[in-house]
Amino acid sequence: MAVTTSSKVLNNVEAVRETLYEAMKADDRTIILGEDVGNRGNVFLITKDFINEFGPERVIDTPIAEASIVGIAVGMAMEGLRPIAEIQFADFIYPAFNQIVGEAAKTRYRSNGEYTCPLVIRTPYGGGVRGALSHSVSIEALFYHVPGLKIVAPAFPADVKGLLNAAIDDPDPVLFLEHKKTYRLIKGEVPEGHYTIPLGKANVVKEGTQLTVVSYGLYVHWALEAAQQLQSEGLSVEVVDLRSIRPMDKATILSSVEKTRKLLIIHEDNKFGGIGAEISAMVAEEALFHLDAPIRRHCAPDVPAMGYALPLEEEYMSSPAEMAQAMREMVKF
Amino acid sequence: MATTITMPQLGETVTEGTVAQWLKKVGDSVEKYEAFVEVSTDKVNAEVPSPVTGVITQMLVKEGETVPTGAPIAIIDEVGAASGTNAAGTEPTQQVANAAAAPPATAAAAPVHSGNGSSNGQRNATDANADAALRSASPAVRKLAREHHIDIRTLSGSGANGRVTADDVLTASRMGPAAAVGQAIGVGTNFGATGAPAAMPGTPSKPPATPPASGTSTYGEPIPGTLVPLNQARRIIAERMVESKHTAPHAWSMVEIDVTNVWKWRTREKDRFERETGYKLTLLPFFMRAVVESLAAFPLMNAKFTPEGLYVNKDVNIGIAIGLSTNLVVPVIKNADKLSIKGLAIAAGELIDKARRNKLGVDDLSGGTFTVNNNGANGSWASAPIINAGQAGIVTMETVVKKPVVREDDAIAIRQMMNSCLSLDHRVVDGYVASGFLADLKKRLERMGPDGAL
Numbered sequence: 001m002a003v004t005t006s007s008k009v010l011n012n013v014e015a016v017r018e019t020l021y022e023a024m025k026a027d028d029r030t031i032i033l034g035e036d037v038g039n040r041g042n043v044f045l046i047t048k049d050f051i052n053e054f055g056p057e058r059v060i061d062t063p064i065a066e067a068s069i070v071g072i073a074v075g076m077a078m079e080g081l082r083p084i085a086e087i088q089f090a091d092f093i094y095p096a097f098n099q100i101v102g103e104a105a106k107t108r109y110r111s112n113g114e115y116t117c118p119l120v121i122r123t124p125y126g127g128g129v130r131g132a133l134s135h136s137v138s139i140e141a142l143f144y145h146v147p148g149l150k151i152v153a154p155a156f157p158a159d160v161k162g163l164l165n166a167a168i169d170d171p172d173p174v175l176f177l178e179h180k181k182t183y184r185l186i187k188g189e190v191p192e193g194h195y196t197i198p199l200g201k202a203n204v205v206k207e208g209t210q211l212t213v214v215s216y217g218l219y220v221h222w223a224l225e226a227a228q229q230l231q232s233e234g235l236s237v238e239v240v241d242l243r244s245i246r247p248m249d250k251a252t253i254l255s256s257v258e259k260t261r262k263l264l265i266i267h268e269d270n271k272f273g274g275i276g277a278e279i280s281a282m283v284a285e286e287a288l289f290h291l292d293a294p295i296r297r298h299c300a301p302d303v304p305a306m307g308y309a310l311p312l313e314e315e316y317m318s319s320p321a322e323m324a325q326a327m328r329e330m331v332k333f
Numbered sequence: 334m335a336t337t338i339t340m341p342q343l344g345e346t347v348t349e350g351t352v353a354q355w356l357k358k359v360g361d362s363v364e365k366y367e368a369f370v371e372v373s374t375d376k377v378n379a380e381v382p383s384p385v386t387g388v389i390t391q392m393l394v395k396e397g398e399t400v401p402t403g404a405p406i407a408i409i410d411e412v413g414a415a416s417g418t419n420a421a422g423t424e425p426t427q428q429v430a431n432a433a434a435a436p437p438a439t440a441a442a443a444p445v446h447s448g449n450g451s452s453n454g455q456r457n458a459t460d461a462n463a464d465a466a467l468r469s470a471s472p473a474v475r476k477l478a479r480e481h482h483i484d485i486r487t488l489s490g491s492g493a494n495g496r497v498t499a500d501d502v503l504t505a506s507r508m509g510p511a512a513a514v515g516q517a518i519g520v521g522t523n524f525g526a527t528g529a530p531a532a533m534p535g536t537p538s539k540p541p542a543t544p545p546a547s548g549t550s551t552y553g554e555p556i557p558g559t560l561v562p563l564n565q566a567r568r569i570i571a572e573r574m575v576e577s578k579h580t581a582p583h584a585w586s587m588v589e590i591d592v593t594n595v596w597k598w599r600t601r602e603k604d605r606f607e608r609e610t611g612y613k614l615t616l617l618p619f620f621m622r623a624v625v626e627s628l629a630a631f632p633l634m635n636a637k638f639t640p641e642g643l644y645v646n647k648d649v650n651i652g653i654a655i656g657l658s659t660n661l662v663v664p665v666i667k668n669a670d671k672l673s674i675k676g677l678a679i680a681a682g683e684l685i686d687k688a689r690r691n692k693l694g695v696d697d698l699s700g701g702t703f704t705v706n707n708n709g710a711n712g713s714w715a716s717a718p719i720i721n722a723g724q725a726g727i728v729t730m731e732t733v734v735k736k737p738v739v740r741e742d743d744a745i746a747i748r749q750m751m752n753s754c755l756s757l758d759h760r761v762v763d764g765y766v767a768s769g770f771l772a773d774l775k776k777r778l779e780r781m782g783p784d785g786a787l
Contacts (some may be wrong), residue, residue, distance in 0.1 A: 095515050169573060261473050290472075290473050291471055291472050292499040329493075333498075
């Protein structure tokens with residue numbers, strides 16, 4: 001992280017906006033493309049007025065065609081530009097699956113290192129906002145399996161900026177996931193100027209001794225709330241914010257589990273084959289003899305989508321109270 | 334309930350076993366399938382798993398002592414496995430009382446039950462509780478308990494449903510020195526008994542009057558002027574060699590074999606073979622293939638001497654002599670006559686690999702009917718091997734050397750030649766059969782290659 005002199009309080013959506021703006025100012029190879037990123041200024045107003053300042057050649061309104069957005073961005077990246085493609089909602093990313101998995105992630109390998117694909121694909125994901133079936137989905141596990149692709153899912157504004165800068169600087173494709181419920185909900189100090197946070201480094205956001213909780217995105221905040229509740233009950237929980245989903249920061253997870261001897265993984269995505277499955281397998285492989293309780297995953301039920309009706313959404317989503325109960329059971333096991 | 338553990342039969346021809354090492358002490362708990370004793374038979378040490386969960390109350394055989402298979406070697410008191418569930422269910426308050434009355438400090442004495450199988454209800458309840466504690470112990474608890482020499486069953490758990498947690502073990506380790514001290518004394522006494530590291534501060538230059546009985550001198554690193562203690566493997570090797578030389582009158586013969594074509598064949602195939610299988614392709618499997626074919630032609634070479642008659646083995650199981658830094662092992666390829674050259678190469682590769690990693694089991698080492706010794710690696714040109722007791726012969730492969738050879742048409746050619754030496758049990762076969770076998774072996778090897786499928 002570069003030395004910064006001052007900071008200001010931003011929410012997550014402002015942190016994204018500021019980072020993108022500074023990237024556009026700093027390097028005219030930077031291109032933003034996506035649906036409604038130009039005249040509309042993005043549906044969350046992240047790129048509002050960018051088109052006036054940087055022009056329609058660098059802030060490109062695309063048709064509603066995700067395969068084209070990513071496909072064009074891959075070409076730009078391979079030929080020397082620094083595209084930042086936006087998928088308006090993660091729920092719409094499926095048509096671009098081939099361009100992300102089949103092309104972007106394999107560019108370096110396929111060309112034996114002659115080409116790289118310095119591409120960032122930003123997309124808002126996650127639920128709890130009455131987004132129903134098409135504006136709530138978590139997509140990380142679908143892409144998590146793919147070598148050659150980095151996946152980032154920050155929770156705090158300062159991490160949003162540092163990790164987005166790192167993603168833009170990275171020579172290979174990065175899928176940058178922004179939890180839409182945190183956009184205006186979560187505020188925090190953000191250093192001014194350019195700085196980066198290394199991809200693949202988790203962050204211990206609360207120290208504790210009796211249980212390790214690993215999470216990312218919105219649920220980091222809820223897990224922290226639950227851990228504070230347990231603190232008041234005299235129970236000590238450590239919370240690890242994964243920040244980068246891939247590469248996974250094994251060292252931080254393992255050193256925490258070796259200390260607390262218990263692991264609870266919390267994520268909003270479905271349980272089966274989710275990120276928690278990989279973390280569980282890794283810890284079972286590498287730290288079995290430190291475990292004093294079965295690893296537990298607190299995740300979404302395996303239903304096809306988050307319903308629109310409030311009871312359905314609440315059933316799908318966890319809550320700080322549910323998380324606290326899971327933590328309590330683990331600590332007392 | 335007390336269960337008597339007997340000396341297992343490790344291998345179908347084995348009649349007795351030696352307790353090489355007890356892995357537990359009297360009073361130690363042992364889980365079902367957990368190894369509790371190491372038994373050695375023909376050149377192999379095998380860990381024997383417990384058939385029951387319980388506490389070892391008696392050890393009936395000392396380390397180093399040999400007893401027939403089926404003889405009792407230990408008694409294990411099964412704690413609460415059958416009757417425990419009921420007692421635990423009906424007497425919850427009593428359990429708590431028992432647990433509280435058994436602080437860690439008194440724990441060390443608790444497991445040293447008498448062998449008396451009768452037990453009252455109170456003990457059953459305690460044992461059921463203890464047994465449950467053992468069964469629900471997490472990997473971390475087990476590891477910490479081992480490291481701190483804590484018996485999990487003696488702790489009262491603070492976790493859900495009385496589960497013993499990792500913290501409980503650490504707390505007991507800090508607060509209950511009695512158990513730990515007991516351990517330390519035990520260890521110290523053992524060292525004292527062997528007299529091994531009895532330090533002599535201040536007198537380092539004084540030479541010992543007699544060679545120390547034991548110490549750091551080993552077969553791998555022998556120290557002049559010291560005794561290398563006989564380990565089990567060395568003792569058995571010595572016995573078997575003497576037995577063979579004393580009982581089987583050895584005769585010896587040698588042939589010279591032209592292996593030029595086999596060598597070419599092997600050279601052509603070796604890279605691909607290694608790539609495909611991960612094992613090196615040596616001359617051994619080619620030689621073994623010829624040996625099993627010659628044994629089929631001369632079945633008496635695959636026989637063994639018994640007072641009742643010559644038992645002609647049905648199976649052809651070829652032992653391969655493998656020299657390790659500490660001892661010799663002869664793992665066996667079963668039904669070697671059913672394997673192709675490729676099959677023999679893989680089977681030999683697996684056994685050699687296992688031997689080097691010290692992973693050979695009893696089954697790998699038993700049942701041999703004839704032995705092959707690849708002796709030429711260090712340039713040996715002829716050798717007189719000792720027959721593996723109970724077999725009719727052993728044949729060697731000596732070093733392969735290029736030599737000028739006078740062919741049948743009086744032309745002189747440079748050929749790759751290898752000697753093969755045979756030691757035979759003269760009680761079983763005479764020179765007529767043995768030389769016929771060697772000539773057959775030579776003929777088969779010289780006909781092999783330079784082309785063909787492995």
